[in-house]
Amino acid sequence: MKQFYDIYNGKEKLSPLVREITWSNNLLIMAGTKTDEAREFYLKLCIKNNFSKRELDRQIDSMLFERTMISNKKNALLISQNPSISSLKDSYVLEFLDLPQDHKEQDLRKSIVKNIKNFILEFGKDFTFVGEEYRVQVGNTDFSIDLLFYNRELLCLVAIELKTGKFKPEHLGQLNFYLEALDRDVKKENENPSVGLVLCASKDDAVVEYSLSRNLSPAMIADYQLHLPNKEILENKLREITESTEINNNNEI
Numbered sequence: 001m002k003q004f005y006d007i008y009n010g011k012e013k014l015s016p017l018v019r020e021i022t023w024s025n026n027l028l029i030m031a032g033t034k035t036d037e038a039r040e041f042y043l044k045l046c047i048k049n050n051f052s053k054r055e056l057d058r059q060i061d062s063m064l065f066e067r068t069m070i071s072n073k074k075n076a077l078l079i080s081q082n083p084s085i086s087s088l089k090d091s092y093v094l095e096f097l098d099l100p101q102d103h104k105e106q107d108l109r110k111s112i113v114k115n116i117k118n119f120i121l122e123f124g125k126d127f128t129f130v131g132e133e134y135r136v137q138v139g140n141t142d143f144s145i146d147l148l149f150y151n152r153e154l155l156c157l158v159a160i161e162l163k164t165g166k167f168k169p170e171h172l173g174q175l176n177f178y179l180e181a182l183d184r185d186v187k188k189e190n191e192n193p194s195v196g197l198v199l200c201a202s203k204d205d206a207v208v209e210y211s212l213s214r215n216l217s218p219a220m221i222a223d224y225q226l227h228l229p230n231k232e233i234l235e236n237k238l239r240e241i242t243e244s245t246e247i248n249n250n251n252e253i
Contacts, residue, residue, distance in 0.1 A: 003030060011036065017043040024053045032060035041065045049125045058121065062093040066234040073241045082218040084154055084195050092122055092199065092224045099226055105164050109146055126153040136181040145178050156192040157182050160199055167203035167221055169211045176217045199224055
């Protein structure tokens with residue numbers, strides 16, 4: 001209780017939020033965060049998603065705050081041009097799949113479907129699963145989208161293409177084709193344009209930046225890892241990106 005008082009005393013922005021979540025979740029946030037920014041992030045996340053203790057514990061262990069901040073800072077320009085992708089990150093943690101390092105796309109897809117509850121927890125509770133290998137027909141040819149979701153907040157379909165190798169520019173072309181097919185033949189009139197995500201085992205940020213620079217569709221390239229991230233590495237990466245952004249902003253001024 002003393003720690004609780006010391007952390008939140010005089011914090012007008014945070015004090016109202018702590019009253020809206022359980023004491024157990026407050027304890028997790030106090031133990032797992034170091035800054036007011038991180039506390040605010042998890043407090044609002046708890047309120048929005050009504051997280052259980054287990055769900056919140058997993059989000060803190062997977063360093064969701066750090067990963068979200070890194071993604072937002074790295075993709076600030078892209079997000080400003082396509083606000084509909086703001087709910088997507090450029091890195092996901094899928095440790096719950098329990099897959100070997102050497103796995104196939106089919107194994108990845110089937111394991112995600114088998115663990116769909118945890119997958120949606122990682123992506124966000126606004127995602128609703130539509131189907132796997134979702135069929136779209138263009139001309140006389142059938143195509144299959146690996147995973148199709150619907151996002152209740154964005155009011156749009158979200159297509160996810162899975163790649164167990166490194167990202168290649170042609171993967172984005174394939175995704176754009178699927179988004180066009182969804183918008184023409186599947187999307188309802190009251191829904192927003194479909195959003196796409198290429199989820200791959202690894203990616204070169206320079207290749208991703210070049211690939212997306214002239215891309216007109218709302219899309220994101222993300223990598224996934226099958227183990228919980230190293231806390232120290234992520235914290236250092238976030239610090240480097242934050243300092244680099246501040247330097248660039250000062251130079252512009």
